[in-house]
Every structure is written in structure tokens, then in C-alpha cells.
Amino acid sequence: MEALLSNVDWPEIGIASWDTLVMVGMSLLFSVLAGLPIGVLLFLTGKRQLLEQPVAYAVLSFVVNVLRSVPFIILLIVMIPFTVMLIGTSLGVAGAIPPLVAGGAPFFARLVETSLREVDRGIIEATQAMGANVRQIIFGALLPEALPGIIAGITVTAITLVSYAAMSGVIGGGGLGDLAIRFGYQRFQTDVMVITVALLVIFVQVLQMAGDRLVLYFSRK
Amino acid sequence: MIVFDQVQKSYQVDGRAIPALHPTDMTIETGEVFGIVGHSGAGKSTLVRLINLLEPPTGGDILIDGENITRYNAAELRAFRRKVGMIFQHFNLLSSKTVSDNIAFPMKLAGIYSKTEIRERVQELLARVSLTDHATKYPSQLSGGQKQRVGIARALACRPTILLCDEATSALDPQTTQSVLRLLAEINKELGLTIVLITHEMDVVRRVCDRVAVMDAGRVVEMGAVSDVFLHPKHPTTRDFVFESESIDSEEMQEDLQKANGRILRLTFKGEATYQPLLGSVARASGVDFSILSGRIDHIKDTPYGQLTLSLIGGDLELAMSALEGADVHVEVVL
Numbered sequence: 001m002e003a004l005l006s007n008v009d010w011p012e013i014g015i016a017s018w019d020t021l022v023m024v025g026m027s028l029l030f031s032v033l034a035g036l037p038i039g040v041l042l043f044l045t046g047k048r049q050l051l052e053q054p055v056a057y058a059v060l061s062f063v064v065n066v067l068r069s070v071p072f073i074i075l076l077i078v079m080i081p082f083t084v085m086l087i088g089t090s091l092g093v094a095g096a097i098p099p100l101v102a103g104g105a106p107f108f109a110r111l112v113e114t115s116l117r118e119v120d121r122g123i124i125e126a127t128q129a130m131g132a133n134v135r136q137i138i139f140g141a142l143l144p145e146a147l148p149g150i151i152a153g154i155t156v157t158a159i160t161l162v163s164y165a166a167m168s169g170v171i172g173g174g175g176l177g178d179l180a181i182r183f184g185y186q187r188f189q190t191d192v193m194v195i196t197v198a199l200l201v202i203f204v205q206v207l208q209m210a211g212d213r214l215v216l217y218f219s220r221k
Numbered sequence: 222m223i224v225f226d227q228v229q230k231s232y233q234v235d236g237r238a239i240p241a242l243h244p245t246d247m248t249i250e251t252g253e254v255f256g257i258v259g260h261s262g263a264g265k266s267t268l269v270r271l272i273n274l275l276e277p278p279t280g281g282d283i284l285i286d287g288e289n290i291t292r293y294n295a296a297e298l299r300a301f302r303r304k305v306g307m308i309f310q311h312f313n314l315l316s317s318k319t320v321s322d323n324i325a326f327p328m329k330l331a332g333i334y335s336k337t338e339i340r341e342r343v344q345e346l347l348a349r350v351s352l353t354d355h356a357t358k359y360p361s362q363l364s365g366g367q368k369q370r371v372g373i374a375r376a377l378a379c380r381p382t383i384l385l386c387d388e389a390t391s392a393l394d395p396q397t398t399q400s401v402l403r404l405l406a407e408i409n410k411e412l413g414l415t416i417v418l419i420t421h422e423m424d425v426v427r428r429v430c431d432r433v434a435v436m437d438a439g440r441v442v443e444m445g446a447v448s449d450v451f452l453h454p455k456h457p458t459t460r461d462f463v464f465e466s467e468s469i470d471s472e473e474m475q476e477d478l479q480k481a482n483g484r485i486l487r488l489t490f491k492g493e494a495t496y497q498p499l500l501g502s503v504a505r506a507s508g509v510d511f512s513i514l515s516g517r518i519d520h521i522k523d524t525p526y527g528q529l530t531l532s533l534i535g536g537d538l539e540l541a542m543s544a545l546e547g548a549d550v551h552v553e554v555v556l
Contacts, residue, residue, distance in 0.1 A: 126313035129273055130327040130379075131302035133295075140330060144317040220316045220359040 007189040012179065017199055019093050020175035023165040024203075027097050028158050031104030035157070036150075038064065038105065039112025040138060046113070050124070050134055067106040072164050075103055076171050096165060096173035103164050108157040115149025116142055148219045155211025159204050166200060176200055223249040223272060223383070223415070228281035230267050241267040243440045244281060249417060249432075251286075251382075254409050256426040256447070257419040258462055259436030265419040268436065269385050272417060273305045274298060285383075303331050306376030310388035312368040314360040320371050321347070321356045327378045346374040350404065366397035373404060377412075384408070386418040390425055402429050406522075423466035427451055427521050435459045448521045452489050452528065452551070467517060474515070478556055481514055483534035486542070489551040490527040500531075503544045508536030530555065 042060055045053040070078070079099040083090040086098055119142055127141040143150070166177030176196045184193025225247040231238040242264045249255045259265045270276040271283060274290060283290050285301075293301060314323050324343045328334045334342070347353045350370035360368055369389060376384055386405070390398040406429050409416050420426060426433050426447055433450050435443040437458040443450055454460045464470075478485055490499075495518060504511055516529040533541060545552050 120311075120313065122309055122311055122313035123315060125275060126307065126309060127326075127330075129275060129302060129305070129307040129385075130330050131299040132330045133299060136330050140326070141315060145315060147317060218317075220361055 005191045005195070007183065007187075007191050008195055013176075013195060013199070016174070016176045016179040016196070020162070020165055020177070020200075020203070023093050023096050023100060023168070023173070023175055024158060024161045027100030027104055027161050027165070028154070030097070030101040031108050031157055031161065032154060034101065034105040035108030036112055038109035040116065040142075042109060042113040043116040043142075044134075044138075046117075050137065064106040064109055067102060068110070072099075072103050072167055073170065075099055076168055076173075080171070091172045091174075093174045096168040096175070099168065100161055100164050104157055104161050107160060108153055111153030111156060112146075112150055115146045115153060118149055119145045148215045151211060151214045151218060155207060155215075158207050158211070162200060162204055162207070222251050222284075222286060223247075223417070224282075224284040225271075226282045226284065228271060228278050228283055230264075230271060230276060231279050238279075240439050242271070242278075245441055247434065247441060247444070249415060251415055252409070252413050253431040254406070254416045254418065254429050256430035256433040257417065257436060258421065258423060258426050258433060259419075259458075260421060263436040264439040265436050266387065269387055269417060269419045272383070272385055273302050273307060303327065303379045304381050305383045305385060306379075306381040307385040307387065308369065308372040308376050308389045310391045312360070312365075312372045312392075314368060314371055314375070316360055319357050319359055320352060320363070323360065323371055324374045324378055327375060331379055342378060346377060349377075349408075350374045364397075365393050366400060369393065369397075369401050370404065373401075373408070377408070381414065383415045383417065386416065386420075388420060389418065391420065391422070398425070399428075405429055423451070423462040427466065427519075429522060431522065435462065448491060448524060448526065451521055452491070452526065469515075477514060478530075481512075481532040481556075483532045484538055484554065485514070485530065485532050485556040487553045487555050488527075488529045488531065488545060489553070490529075491549070491551075492524055492526075494549045495525040495527045497548065499545070499548055499550065500529075503541050503548075504536075506544060507538070507541035509533045509538060509541045510535055 038060065042057065042064070043049060044051040045057040045060065067075070076099045079102055080090045083095055083098040087094050089095045123141055123145055124137060127137050132140060165173065165175055166180065169175060169177030169179070169181045172178070176199055180193055180196040183189045184196060225245050227244045227246060228242065229240070229244045230242040231240040245268075257265045257268055267276055271278055274293075278291060290298070290301060315326065318326065321343050324346050325339050328339045328342065344353075347356055350373055352367060352370055352374070355363060355367065360371065363371065372389075389405075390401050393401060402425060405416060405418070408414055409429075418425070418430065430447050432445060433447050434441045435450065435456060435458055437456070442456040443454070443459045450459060451463060454463045500511065511531045511533050514530040514532060516527070518525070518527040520526070542552055
């Protein structure tokens with residue numbers, strides 16, 4: 001057993017796990033904060049919606065599509081100058097967060113838009129008929145009704161960010177991905193690779209289970 | 222009072238204007254139950270949504286208690302909408318809110334009611350629609366009829382003066398439909414609320430409405446007191462609706478009448494005349510023999526009525542007819 005995992009430096013694994021947790025947590029927070037309003041705007045300005053605005057929708061949709069169509073590994077590299085400008089470094093945990101948000105926010109925005117579209121139009125109509133203004137329709141009816149879908153979206157985004165965060169190891173992002181690349185790949189330490197992958201799998205499982213439970217809790221249908 | 226003055230509505234489809242409602246004049250009196258009946262696509266949904274401007278008209282004026290609502294700005298329109306309740310075919314309740322919270326929702330949106338006011342009003346409304354025991358349930362835990370009663374309670378929350386019903390009973394089974402209609406009639410009587418109700422079932426109109434407008438292809442083709450429209454339909458669409466509600470196949474009926482002998486009359490009784498033993502006495506006095514080909518005795522809102530199709534043979538037909546007419550029976554010669 002000792003020999004089998006001879007290369008594994010457990011304290012190092014601990015630090016790397018924590019770094020991954022921080023990267024995913026922080027980037028998820030900012031992705032949700034940025035993606036939610038973008039998603040709501042995408043929905044509202046869309047065809048036959050409350051604030052139908054074909055031009056605004058086209059522009060917003062284009063930006064979101066561009067960010068989503070760039071492979072994340074490329075986005076990581078393209079973002080480097082911008083990240084340095086923003087927080088002074090492109091390395092480590094802090095340096096990984098801006099590209100993660102750039103990848104996560106548009107992804108989450110689309111999921112928000114989709115779950116808002118799932119809300120029965122009749123509910124919007126009924127709320128309008130009660131004399132609600134647009135703000136009241138969004139916060140009083142649309143978001144509460146779409147909440148289970150939005151939570152499911154947060155779960156999917158979190159899981160995507162786990163894999164993105166692992167990828168950021170390539171440009172020196174830190175965390176479990178960084179460990180896997182530096183030790184598992186570059187130094188052929190298969191045991192380190194196996195451990196990091198196992199930890200990532202557990203992490204994703206826990207996220208998915210927690211997300212599913214929350215969705216169930218908030219579903220009233 | 223709701224007044225439509227040359228109100229029209231058309232939709233732009235591929236740059237062309239498709240009319241949904243041709244210029245229409247219509248008056249709905251305060252406190253009456255006004256029915257709008259028509260097949261799907263006849264424009265009745267559009268018509269009812271014009272009253273609270275969920276659909277803005279493309280022409281004409283809509284006056285409600287003398288005020289031209291088409292000139293309202295956004296804030297005035299929102300204030301106005303609070304005074305117009307609306308219920309829907311698919312209820313449109315918020316699935317994320319409990320029964321109580323659904324009923325409280327319009328009051329919270331209005332922002333002019335205190336927490337205690339809202340709580341008391343919700344209790345009062347729950348009692349009115351007999352759902353006090355279901356206050357903390359979610360809509361998905363209720364039956365269709367219960368959901369619609371929540372819809373009604375919610376529509377009444379801000380004490381509206383008008384209640385719009387968009388196919389409110391179309392998704393309900395016959396028994397539930399009855400109880401919902403009874404509740405609507407009760408509300409109309411006790412609160413003096415004006416109710417505008419659209420439906421594709423003439424039976425709904427017959428049970429609760431005072432007056433009715435029949436729509437076909439974006440036009441109101443017939444309008445009047447329910448008893449007049451129901452018992453003496455003029456427009457073909459209206460006739461279809463009346464026959465449909467009585468499950469009469471008009472072609473089959475024609476065939477049956479061809480086979481019958483003698484003079485065929487359709488008698489319509491209304492009110493007290495319905496219960497009089499009239500036929501026997503008329504037959505004895507005039508010496509005619511009669512056989513009943515079809516008949517129905519029922520109610521239009523609270524008024525009983527009867528409609529009989531008879532074939533008369535022999536005797537003094539003129540005398541029989543004048544005797545019937547003299548007893549307040551509407552006589553129509555069919556063949």
C-alpha cells in the first residue's frame with residue numbers, strides 16, 4: 001500500500017483540493033452574479049417577450065455565443081493580459097478566477113434564459129393582469145417560478161467549472177488539475193493522477209447530489 | 222359600465238394586418254353577467270383581453286365608467302388593472318406559492334395594503350371560496366375545481382369592480398363546472414360585481430349570464446338577453462351553439478320532422494307558463510290531437526322555460542294557436 005501510493009504527498013493534495021474548492025466556489029459565485037442578470041435580459045428582450053428588443057437581444061446573444069464557442073483552453077490563454085490587468089497576476093488560484101467566470105457566466109446565462117422560457121406564459125399574463133410592473137413580474141413571478149430550473153443550472157455550471165478549473169492547471173492555475181498535470185502527467189506519477197481524478201469525481205458527485213436535493217426541495221409541481 | 226366604441230384589433234403577421242376583432246360597438250352594464258360565446262378563433266379571447274388592455278386595441282375607444290382607458294399611461298393602467306380581476310382556463314396560479322400566498326399576491330403587488338390587512342383579507346377570501354383548510358397547500362396538491370376557486374379568490378383580493386373569466390370552466394368536469402358557476406353567480410349577486418365571461422359552451426351562458434354576445438370570425442353576430450338569444454336564435458352560428466348545447470343534430474331533426482304528420486309547431490314557454498297544464502286544455506277546447514316530437518324543460522339563469530315541438534292533427538288549428546298565444550306561449554310554425 002505504501003509503495004503503491006509512494007509519490008502521493010498528502011498535505012500537497014489537501015492544499016490542491018482546497019484551491020480547487022476556492023476556485024470553483026469563487027468563480028461560481030461571480031458566474032451566477034453576472035450570468036443571472038444576463039440570462040434575465042436575454043429572456044426579456046427575446047421574441048414576443050415583455051421587453052422585446054431585437055437589436056439588444058442580437059448583440060447580447062452574439063457576445064454570449066462568442067464566449068461559449070471559444071474552447072476553454074483557448075479562453076484561458078486569451079484572457080491572460082486581461083487577467084493581469086484586473087488582478088495583477090494570471091497565475092495561481094486568483095489568476096484562474098477571471099477566465100473561469102468568462103467561461104461560466106455566459107454558460108449559466110443561457111441556462112437561466114432557458115429555464116425562464118419554461119415558465120408558463122399564462123402566469124406572466126396573470127401577473128400583468130394584476131397590475132404588476134416589469135420589476136414585480138421578474139422578482140415576484142418569473143424568478144420564483146423558474147427557481148428549480150435555475151438551481152439545476154447552477155449545479156450544471158458548478159460541475160462545468162470543476163472541469164474548467166482543472167484545465168486551468170495548464171497555465172499555472174493551481175488546484176487538483178495543476179497537481180495532476182505537473183506530477184501525474186509530466187512526471188509520470190500515475191498514483192497522483194489516480195488520486196486527483198478520484199477526488200474530482202467525488203467532488204462532482206457531491207455537487208450533483210446537493211443540487212438535485214435542492215431542486216427537489218424547491219419544486220412544487 | 223363598459224362601453225366599446227368601434228373597437229378593433231388586428232395583428233401584424235409578415236407585414237400584413239390580420240383582423241382579430243372587426244370594429245365593434247358593445248355596452249356591458251354594471252352588475253350584469255355578460256357572456257361572450259364563440260368557437261375557438263372567433264376572437265372572444267381577444268375581446269376579453271381588450272377590457273384590461275392585456276391586448277391594446279388598434280382602433281376605437283374603450284370607456285369604463287366613463288373613463289377612456291386607452292388613453293391611460295403605464296402607471297394609470299396598472300392602477301386600473303387592480304380593479305379588474307381575471308380568472309383563466311388553466312388557472313395560472315404560481316406553483317411556487319401556497320394557496321394563501323397566491324391569494325395575497327395581487328395585494329402585495331399593489332403595495333398599498335398592510336400585513337394585517339392582507340392576512341385578514343386572505344382569511345375572508347379563503348372562507349368565501351371554502352378553502353380555509355387548504356391555505357398552506359401548494360396548487361399542485363389541489364384538484365382543478367379547487368385551483369379555480371383559488372383563482373377566483375385571488376381575482377377578488379383587491380376588491381375589483383369587474384371580473385373577467387377566460388374559459389374559466391373549460392378545463393373542469395361538469396360537476397365542478399356547476400359549483401364554480403354557482404360561486405360566480407353568488408359573487409355577482411352579493412358583491413354587485415360586473416362579470417364578463419367567455420366560453421364555447423352555451424350551457425355556461427344559460428346558467429349564469431344575463432346577456433350574451435355571439436361571436437363568429439372576429440365579429441359580434443348576435444347580442445341580447447340570454448332568454449331571447451337562447452330561445453329564438455337568429456344567426457346560424459347562434460343556432461349551432463343552441464343545438465349543440467341541447468345535443469340536437471339539426472339534420473337528424475329535419476328528417477324526423479319530415480316523417481311526422483300534420484302541422485308542426487314549436488312552442489316556447491317562459492316563467493310561470495312553464496308549469497301550467499296548458500296543452501290538455503287547448504286540445505280539448507279546439508279538438509286537435511297532438512303528439513310530442515321533442516321537448517325540454519330547463520332554466521335560463523333563474524327563469525324556467527320549456528320548449529316543445531308538436532305535430533297537430535285535426536280540430537280547429539287556428540283556435541289552438543290563438544289559445545296558446547293568449548297564454549303567453551311563443552308559437553312558431555316549423556312545417
